[in-house]
Amino acid sequence: MLGQLITSGIAIGATYALMALAMVIIYKTSEVLNFAQGDMAMLSAFVAYMLLSDYGLGFTAAFTGALAFAFALGAFLEFAFLRRAKEPNLLGLIIITLGLEMMLYGIASWRWGADQKDFPFPVSDFEVHDLGGGVVISDLNLVTLGVACALMILLFLFFRYTKVGVAMKATQQNQQAARLMGIRVGRIMMLTWGMSALVGACAAFLIASTDTLDPNLMWTPQLKGFSAAVLGGMTSLVGAVLGGFILGVVENLFGGYVSVEFKSVVAFAVIVLILCVKPSGLFAKHYVRKV
Amino acid sequence: MDMKRDYYEDIRLLDSGPQVFWLIALIAALALFPFLAGSYHIYTVNLMAIHVIVALGLNLLVGYTGQISLGHAGFFAIGAYATLALMQNLGLPFLIALPLGGFISAGFGFLLGLPALRLEGPYLAIATLGFGLTITQILGRLDFLGGHMGLQSPALNIFGWTVDSDAGRYAVIMPICLFLAWGLRNLTKTRVGRAFVAIRDSDIAAECIGVNLTYYKTLAFAVSAFYTGIGGGLMAFVLGFISPHTFNIMVSIMFLAMVVVGGLGSVLGSVMGAVLITWLQLELARIGELPYLGPLLTELSKQVFTVSGLPNVQYVVFGLIMVLIIIFEPLGLYGFWIRTKIYWRTWPF
Amino acid sequence: MKKLLVLTLVIAALAVAGAAWAGPVQGVTDTEIKIGQWGPQTGPAALWGAVARGTGVYFDLLNAEGGINGRKIKYFLRDDGYNPNRTKAIAKELWEQEKIWGFACGVGTSPGMAVMPYIIKNNIPWVGMATGSPHWTQPLKKTIFGVYPLYPDEAQILTSYAIDTLGKKKIAFFYQNDDYGKGGLDGCLRELKKRGMKLAADVPVEVGETDLASHVMKLKKAGADAVIMWVYPKHAAIMLGTAAKLGYRPQWMACSTLSDVALMFKITKGLWKGMIFGNFAELPDSTSKLMLKYHRAQQKYAPKERWGVFFYAGFGFVEPMVEGIKRAGKDLSVDNFVKAMETLKDFQGIMGPITYSAERRQGIKQVFLAKCEPDIMMVKGKKITYGKGKRLSDWLKLD
Structure with a gap:
């Protein structure tokens, strides 16, 4: 039982990790908490669903199309709304993302209604591998884990070794200075939002294939992803992924051995306790701001 | 003319003659309102008044002290449940139970303020979010408070007068709301209020000039929770029935939206934000019935969207209004108000 | 003189009786009955919103058949998003501004509970709330009739x-x-x-x-x-x-x-x-006469809706209400309607047999x-x- 709980915890943790990665990407460049993250991803999943079932495309074409849509959506939202904000303060920007969340939710429910839909996915969640001792993990879990780790490594390399990635980090540290150094901050932001939406969409596809597709799909994963990101330190990619795993495993162990009722709540309690010891999360450097 | 010449000008309640006039006009209008409006409108205004109380409390925390909270639905729930429990289980009269409920809520606010001493930004957001979720979860477990079945509010008795109409509840809520608004305005102009603002602008600098961070941060949380708790206690009677579900996370988020859309760090802003968002929540559902726009939306639904999903337009419009307000005016509705005032000041020159 | 007195008395008595008989009942005219419903068309519970839309189609069908006792039904559907604040506002708005006669169905326990005291206080008929919670009918409330099996x-x-x-x-x-x-x-x-x-x-x-x-x-x-x-x-x-x-x-x-x-x-x-x-209602592929008729109505009035159980449950939950209105005849005062409802015994539409009596407000007890x-x-x-x-x-x- 212990083994299975940990394995399942890591499997679900991988989906939290993906959402956490998506949040971290935006936070890393603009320090904005993006409440629209989940619903951007949800909308992309619906687009994939539409391409698959209404237009009869194959999986490769449909998912590519939906990912392209996700990137465009993210970039568009940044360009059309966040960048337009006059003398923005952080809370204002957060409320803008909240407003966007409501708009996207409204559009998806308006277009597709509230009925749950089954989201077809090429990888099965019922094909399982025995890890020994009756502990099983499904194909889909493995794919999710793989995607989460691969994206983490790719993003890590991207931020560390590419010019654009470094420009993104520079933008976070000081927008004004970045602009003076010749970085086109607007474009960087747009790119960030696009990338983040892309990662979020991957999460949504994987989550929708074990869950059912409806407009409320991503609300809980978004909160969990947000928690995982905070646990990991909000700016650290590795932290986000490990935060997701820790969250998933803690939840499952508590649910399995103590109480399923307080499972989600305990995760928050653990996070608050950890934050009391390390106020900036597990993997981020704690900067003391200058006065 | 905005020049303040001495300290007393800064702390006095009303700045100018016209303000006195408008204040009296407002109080008169509020006093006359229940005699002129139907029960439905009075109910709406009751909801607005309660949300104003909560928005004031939250604004003290977010707008004045610079601490974020995504868990105020938790305080709202504590206030509501505590007030009802004190009345039903201990038999206390409403006028004692309500402030006591507020103080219990303030106690929890103080506790939540402790981790806030070390946390900021998203970290604090998650901690408060977890607090809000935990409270509703625990309330669901407490069977003497109705558990998940919820709790029906008892009859509201004040000195032998049984309040069972919306107008009656209005007569209870509105004075409390005005009193609390006045109290908050006063608080923000005192030493305490300036300490809060100093913490918002830079907590380290504030500490350097002698503001006790531990004391003032937890105080901000406690006062904010007190206001929200009072709002919750009143809500229990306006709604007549509460269950843990009534205090979900969307409620917390809407409170935050009220404060930011209204205008951070302003009493008038809180009032405007709470009124606008409550009104939108109640009235936008009927957007499909508007002339011209309604048929247009129905036609659009038939062509592109689904007709059964049409009511979701309210979310799109709601979100858009929030976004547009913040985009055009970072200070929210209060900012619009200030700009209008400045524009007309020199009129017609 | 005496004759005049008798005449006056008779007229007065008639007037009183007339007032009692044809006293204006809110929401009812000779040609119209206004009925309202709240139901989550948006938000996390929107899935159950189909109930309220089904009721609308059922009323369309009834109106096309000539209404109930010559009265057409005017139906008000309001979205409450499963938010009790809004449900209460809707109930007040429908009762006080649209001047409806009664409420049909309504999804959700919390929203319903927030509204119930108001409905009891104003003596409003409310039939067929779409949840199987025992709050509605235990203890008995005069004007509230449950349908859904507990x-x-x-x-x-x-x-x-x-x-x-x-x-x-x-x-x-x-x-x-x-x-x-x-x-x-x-x-x-x-x-x-x-x-x-x-x-x-x-x-x-x-x-x-x-x-x-x-x-x-x-x-x-x-x-x-x-x-x-x-x-x-x-x-x-x-x-x-x-x-x-x-x-x-x-x-x-x-x-x-x-x-x-x-x-x-x-x-x-x-x-x-x-x-x-x-199951509380017939299966969707049932070939009973009523089900076929309702299915045809759905295809005619709401062709894009899915013929799922919660959609036609919107028909079923109001069947007893419609039957009660039918039996009450011309006089739709609340007392008369309640009396008529209490005569329902093993009444069956597309759901289980429904029985009400002076001591019983829970309609269906069977699945x-x-x-x-x-x-x-x-x-x-x-x-x-x-x-x-x-x-x-x-x-x-x-x-």
Whole structure:
């Protein structure tokens, strides 16, 4: 039982990790908490669903199309709304993302209604591998884990070794200075939002294939992803992924051995306790701001 | 003319003659309102008044002290449940139970303020979010408070007068709301209020000039929770029935939206934000019935969207209004108000 | 002089009687009855919003047939988003501004509970709330008539079926951690207690939960051979998927809120096969005369709606109300309507037999059970497997 709980915890943790990665990407460049993250991803999943079932495309074409849509959506939202904000303060920007969340939710429910839909996915969640001792993990879990780790490594390399990635980090540290150094901050932001939406969409596809597709799909994963990101330190990619795993495993162990009722709540309690010891999360450097 | 010449000008309640006039006009209008409006409108205004109380409390925390909270639905729930429990289980009269409920809520606010001493930004957001979720979860477990079945509010008795109409509840809520608004305005102009603002602008600098961070941060949380708790206690009677579900996370988020859309760090802003968002929540559902726009939306639904999903337009419009307000005016509705005032000041020159 | 006095008295008496007889009843004219309903068209519970839209189509059908006793129904549907604040505002708005006569259905326990005191105070007829919570009818309220079979009763029926007919020994209960799920749990516990048995496991799930691995492990560890589910469709789907993955295969049973078999089969990717579930209304492919008529009405008035159980439940929940209005005749005063409702005895539309009396406000006490069996249909030349309910029993009643 212990083994299975940990394995399942890591499997679900991988989906939290993906959402956490998506949040971290935006936070890393603009320090904005993006409440629209989940619903951007949800909308992309619906687009994939539409391409698959209404237009009869194959999986490769449909998912590519939906990912392209996700990137465009993210970039568009940044360009059309966040960048337009006059003398923005952080809370204002957060409320803008909240407003966007409501708009996207409204559009998806308006277009597709509230009925749950089954989201077809090429990888099965019922094909399982025995890890020994009756502990099983499904194909889909493995794919999710793989995607989460691969994206983490790719993003890590991207931020560390590419010019654009470094420009993104520079933008976070000081927008004004970045602009003076010749970085086109607007474009960087747009790119960030696009990338983040892309990662979020991957999460949504994987989550929708074990869950059912409806407009409320991503609300809980978004909160969990947000928690995982905070646990990991909000700016650290590795932290986000490990935060997701820790969250998933803690939840499952508590649910399995103590109480399923307080499972989600305990995760928050653990996070608050950890934050009391390390106020900036597990993997981020704690900067003391200058006065 | 905005020049303040001495300290007393800064702390006095009303700045100018016209303000006195408008204040009296407002109080008169509020006093006359229940005699002129139907029960439905009075109910709406009751909801607005309660949300104003909560928005004031939250604004003290977010707008004045610079601490974020995504868990105020938790305080709202504590206030509501505590007030009802004190009345039903201990038999206390409403006028004692309500402030006591507020103080219990303030106690929890103080506790939540402790981790806030070390946390900021998203970290604090998650901690408060977890607090809000935990409270509703625990309330669901407490069977003497109705558990998940919820709790029906008892009859509201004040000195032998049984309040069972919306107008009656209005007569209870509105004075409390005005009193609390006045109290908050006063608080923000005192030493305490300036300490809060100093913490918002830079907590380290504030500490350097002698503001006790531990004391003032937890105080901000406690006062904010007190206001929200009072709002919750009143809500229990306006709604007549509460269950843990009534205090979900969307409620917390809407409170935050009220404060930011209204205008951070302003009493008038809180009032405007709470009124606008409550009104939108109640009235936008009927957007499909508007002339011209309604048929247009129905036609659009038939062509592109689904007709059964049409009511979701309210979310799109709601979100858009929030976004547009913040985009055009970072200070929210209060900012619009200030700009209008400045524009007309020199009129017609 | 005396004659004049008598005449005056007679006229006065007539006037009083007339006032009592034809006294203006709010929301009713000679040609119109105004009926309102709130229902979540948006937000997390929008799935059940189909009920309110179904009622609308039913009223369209009735109006096309000439209305009830010559009166057409004017229907007001308001979206409350499952938010009690809004439900209460809607109730006030409909009653005070639109001047409606009564309320039909209404989804959700919290929204309904927020409105109930107002409805009692104003003596408004309210028939057929779409939840099986016992709050509405216990204790009895004069103008409130329940239709939906109570959750505890239904759970008792399912439990005894599992033990008696299926011969299961270890029953477990998987429920949503709120009023709805707890109602089912109570019934299951009651039935087991009666038989001196114990529940193998009770596993609650929170509304926002998406990961059910530890829930499955709990059930599996308890070794339950039958699991009764009292949850949202979403959780039922995740539960079946996770259980299949972890190799746990008990006999699954589900309550009537999960009786939309075609939808459930689809969203569980076929795992719904073999599910035994309670039903409060005829199965969607029923060939009873009424069902066919209603189905035709749906195709005519709302062709884009899915013919699912919650859509036509919107017809079924108001059938007794319509029958009561019919029986009340021209005088639709609340007292007269209540009297007419109390004459309903084993009235049957597309749901179980409905009985009201002076002491009884809970209409249906029966459910029937069905089993999900896949079937194949041809859509555009392609074979598609879909879920179909096979009736296992007649209307079952608690002894």
